[in-house]
Amino acid sequence: MRPRRLVVPDPLQPKQVPAGTEAVVVGGGIAGVSAAVVLAERGVAVTLLEATGHLGGRLGAWPERLPDGAEQIIEHGFHAFFRHYYTWRAILRRADPALSFLAPVKSYPVISAEWPAEDLSGLPAAPPLNLLALALRSKSLTRRELLRADADTGRALLAYDRATTYAEFDDVDAAAFLDGFGMTARSRSMLFEAFARSFFCNQGQLSAAELIAMFHYYFLGNPEGIGFDVPSTDYATAIWDPLHRHLDRHGADVQMSTGCVSVEPNGHGWRVTTTAGTIDTRHVVMALDPGALKDVVGRSPGTAAAAPLLAQACEKLTVAPPFAVSRIWYDRDVAADRAPFSAVSGQPTLDSIAVYSRLEEPSVDWARATGGSIVELHSYSCQIPDAAAAAAALRKELAALWPETATARIVHTHDRLEATAPAFPPGSAGTRPTVRTDARGLRVAGDYVDTPYLSGLMERSAMSGVLAANDVLAELGAAAEPILGVPQRGLLAGVPQFGAKARASG
Numbered sequence: 001m002r003p004r005r006l007v008v009p010d011p012l013q014p015k016q017v018p019a020g021t022e023a024v025v026v027g028g029g030i031a032g033v034s035a036a037v038v039l040a041e042r043g044v045a046v047t048l049l050e051a052t053g054h055l056g057g058r059l060g061a062w063p064e065r066l067p068d069g070a071e072q073i074i075e076h077g078f079h080a081f082f083r084h085y086y087t088w089r090a091i092l093r094r095a096d097p098a099l100s101f102l103a104p105v106k107s108y109p110v111i112s113a114e115w116p117a118e119d120l121s122g123l124p125a126a127p128p129l130n131l132l133a134l135a136l137r138s139k140s141l142t143r144r145e146l147l148r149a150d151a152d153t154g155r156a157l158l159a160y161d162r163a164t165t166y167a168e169f170d171d172v173d174a175a176a177f178l179d180g181f182g183m184t185a186r187s188r189s190m191l192f193e194a195f196a197r198s199f200f201c202n203q204g205q206l207s208a209a210e211l212i213a214m215f216h217y218y219f220l221g222n223p224e225g226i227g228f229d230v231p232s233t234d235y236a237t238a239i240w241d242p243l244h245r246h247l248d249r250h251g252a253d254v255q256m257s258t259g260c261v262s263v264e265p266n267g268h269g270w271r272v273t274t275t276a277g278t279i280d281t282r283h284v285v286m287a288l289d290p291g292a293l294k295d296v297v298g299r300s301p302g303t304a305a306a307a308p309l310l311a312q313a314c315e316k317l318t319v320a321p322p323f324a325v326s327r328i329w330y331d332r333d334v335a336a337d338r339a340p341f342s343a344v345s346g347q348p349t350l351d352s353i354a355v356y357s358r359l360e361e362p363s364v365d366w367a368r369a370t371g372g373s374i375v376e377l378h379s380y381s382c383q384i385p386d387a388a389a390a391a392a393a394l395r396k397e398l399a400a401l402w403p404e405t406a407t408a409r410i411v412h413t414h415d416r417l418e419a420t421a422p423a424f425p426p427g428s429a430g431t432r433p434t435v436r437t438d439a440r441g442l443r444v445a446g447d448y449v450d451t452p453y454l455s456g457l458m459e460r461s462a463m464s465g466v467l468a469a470n471d472v473l474a475e476l477g478a479a480a481e482p483i484l485g486v487p488q489r490g491l492l493a494g495v496p497q498f499g500a501k502a503r504a505s506g
């Protein structure tokens with residue numbers, strides 16, 4: 001399996017845009033910065049507006065003072081940088097051409113209080129070998145169980161196809177779809193629960209079509225295999241400071257702590273009202289989190305009238321339940337055999353554990369100097385509505401899995417609860433905003449945007465940002481930025497006897 005060339009630039013078109021072209025990008029997360037980088041490199045005078053004091057959005061990082069006086073950069077949360085994030089990695093190469101700040105995470109266990117761990121690392125990349133290897137290696141999934149599994153459900157996983165998968169499975173929730181598989185509680189918990197929760201939803205609130213798409217994207221159709229890398233230093237040093245300098249070098253005007261209030265039609269272009277003033281421009285990329293996009297469009301009645309389909313998509317856009325992140329500085333190390341990153345299954349709140357003091361240089365240094373450790377706990381779809389209470393629940397569940405943390409002294413904690421992730425509920429396919437809106441000159445980018453090509457999470461943000469930039473370039477007659485992706489269909493897609501259940505039965 002190899003990556004596919006999804007967007008190929010026309011060699012006859014110029015790379016640079018005509019002089020004097022301007023654009024405003026709203027939102028300085030992965031989507032906004034990806035759009036701004038491509039536009040600025042092509043000669044567009046870009047203004048990038050970011051409401052907070054740092055770039056990065058949900059991948060952002062900022063300094064935190066510890067009780068011992070030491071300053072550390074802390075992040076919004078641990079992130080796995082998968083190797084098939086081709087667009088995002090291409091943007092990151094502007095910060096570090098060799099991507100030398102990324103280091104592989106060798107093992108990737110799913111752990112549980114009830115069952116032995118599963119390790120998903122090191123599986124072959126191509127289907128069906130990866131599925132067979134998983135079945136042979138898995139302690140949860142027995143070969144007998146695999147043979148008895150519902151054949152139609154198994155085929156649906158192997159036959160991902162954008163049109164038929166969404167047509168057939170978008171109205172079904174992921175829990176009902178997995179019920180149909182007939183797996184034991186153990187296999188389901190160890191192989192699917194943690195995976196489904198990584199998309200910030202419980203199985204009952206996630207579209208089965210989205211689960212099938214993501215299973216294809218991350219596992220079955222992933223030419224690079226399911227392994228991932230993590231930055232060896234904090235995200236500000238590794239990613240955002242160098243990308244900010246890259247934007248400066250290409251003449252972009254990066255305005256921090258400048259929120260967008262509204263975006264309204266203005267003649268042949270747009271008037272962007274910010275907390276600092278107004279900017280008139282022909283091209284706008286709205287690269288906001290889903291709640292913020294709804295708010296800005298809600299405050300822009302002229303845009304709602306000029307782009308009724310965008311307004312309708314914003315009304316339907318749903319924000320996922322909050323995610324909780326608790327970073328804990330302990331006075332001692334966790335047990336030597338703890339993996340640097342573990343997905344957790346079967347706990348009501350805890351979904352993952354990252355031992356930062358085994359992953360990231362500044363945390364390694366702090367641990368070495370103090371004899372302590374730094375552990376970060378995530379709940380991707382948290383039922384507890386308060387950051388402190390959620391953090392207490394996360395720590396209690398950690399202590400049940402890793403008893404040494406129950407007696408360790410907590411030196412410092414940083415706890416957050418935030419609802420900025422998109423939801424993909426059953427029935428939502430076809431209702432999400434697309435990159436190109438029904439008002440010329442206004443584009444949308446972000447990890448909830450309906451793109452023509454399959455991708456997920458950080459890569460969907462980067463890909464939608466580059467697609468938004470490409471839409472601006474297309475209007476100006478400039479060549480597109482190339483985009484690579486995974487094979488867009490599953491191994492069995494389109495094979496009549498293996499097609500979707502509805503087609504097979506009639």
Ligand SMILES: Cc1cc2nc3c(=O)[nH]c(=O)nc-3n(C[C@H](O)[C@H](O)[C@H](O)COP(=O)(O)OP(=O)(O)OC[C@H]3O[C@@H](n4cnc5c(N)ncnc54)[C@H](O)[C@@H]3O)c2cc1C
Nearest residue numbers: 027029030031051057058077080260292446447457458461
């Ligand atoms: C805890 C956690 C763990 C995660 N783990 C992973 C992982 O392992 N792998 C993975 O691929 N993905 C992961 N993700 C998802 C990933 O972080 C997101 O998909 C991605 O960062 C979204 O980027 P974005 O640019 O689309 O949106 P955002 O990052 O939300 O960016 C939107 C930006 O808009 C700004 N903004 C909002 N309102 C305004 C306004 N009015 N004016 C101007 N600016 C505004 C915000 O401040 C923000 O900077 C994780 C997310 C979280 C929270």
